[in-house]
Amino acid sequence: MEQVKSLNNFISEVKGKSEFYENVVDTDTNIKVSDDSQVFHYRICKNVKNTLKVSLGKNSVYQLITLVLGDAEIGVDIDMKGENSSCKSDVVYVEGKNGKATISTFLQHNAKRTKSSQLIKGVAFEDGKADFLGRIYVPYNKKEIEASQQHRALLLSKNALVKAVPMLEIYSDDVKCAHGSAIGSLDQEQLYYMKTRGVDALEAHKILTYAFLNEVCEGILSDDLKNTWEILIQECLGQNV
């Protein structure tokens, strides 16, 4: 498998099976995934403004996981142009003091038998803020479409604020679509369960917060990258959970 460390200002066609790691900068990124190709794409977006545009050829698979930290304005625009193409666009965000994430995703099912799934999970503490706008578009007469979008956020303090707006524009009548959003605090039953095993309250908070985000990170194929992300997330959470 081809591995490219950086993909900054990358405008090109990708063929075959590839894995990309990217420390995102302010220049927008464009990717064209060729027919029958598979791309795994991991992006760290810290204090940046960036829009990613991806178009998918026939039978192609595109899996994107984005980590959003600090002040960031991130757009993800995926055009499923080719029949039978599929994409996964997962996001983890952690927002603390003076941090604000604006995340807009736009997934277009422009061909029949296209599939998309999105799992967006985030934590906000102190006065951290996040706005998530999740747009899914299915035009008229596109058959056998599947789309799912789930957003979950944890608010760890009174001044933290998360807004989520799912926007589904569906003009076809052959669509399976599921979406949901939930914003809340840590599950008291899970906390109690951990404490009955002797884990102290503060540590249980930390473990549960990390476990909450880890559901997304588990999708990363490389263990090294998983560790890098874990360190970044732990640093960002710091003593605040």
Added chain:
Amino acid sequence: MSAFLEIKDLYVNAGEKEILKGLSLSINRGEIHVVVGPNGAGKSTLSNVLCGNELYKVISGNIDFNGENLLPISVEDRARRGIFLSFQSPVEISGISMSTFMKYALNSHRKFKGLEPLDAISFAKHLKIRAKALGISDEMLKRPVNVNCSGGEKKRLEIFQMAVLEPELCILDEMDSGMDVDAVKIASNGVNIMKDSKRSFLIISHNNDFLYEQIKPDYVHVLVNGKIVKTGSKDLLLDIKKSGFSQFQKEI
């Protein structure tokens, strides 16, 4: 000298509702006690109060554990002092595996005892021996805590956690519910293996047969309407099997 666990005249509310109404119970080291009773008698309240669940409020009465007043002690400190609850409905936690969870739990027990954390190899060994004895695969330990587990698997994992943490007072809430015959056998084997002269068990159950044949308790208590109304030997279970709880309900 007071018993290992000494509950005296305990009154407990859940919300505004009075659940335990003057419950007294004492358990010595090495004994197996069973509490049976009809639904709503307060059995699960008793196990949660012993663990320090804040949803239950102690109105009056005492609980002494190992010569110490248990009531002001936090949930996690009670656990580290050796109280373990096997949940009736174990909680699912995604994003953390059972083995990682046990690493945190075991090391926090060790820290409390002034011991160093176990190194990776010793920890893996500690887990493996116990998993094997309880028919738990490596794959089950890698799963997120209790996620994608059947009712029986969850209960087996509760017994596994008990074996890993080696508590001194093991409370098993409805340990046989949701388990098939084989799983109940594995779980009761777990209890029998762990039984020793220092460790005590408080088992809460509906199923008299399995208790009578496989656990062989030292004492059986009947809990009705928030109070222990009768205490006897394991033969009391046979009596209950024959005539039910109504005979005791008349006594109050």
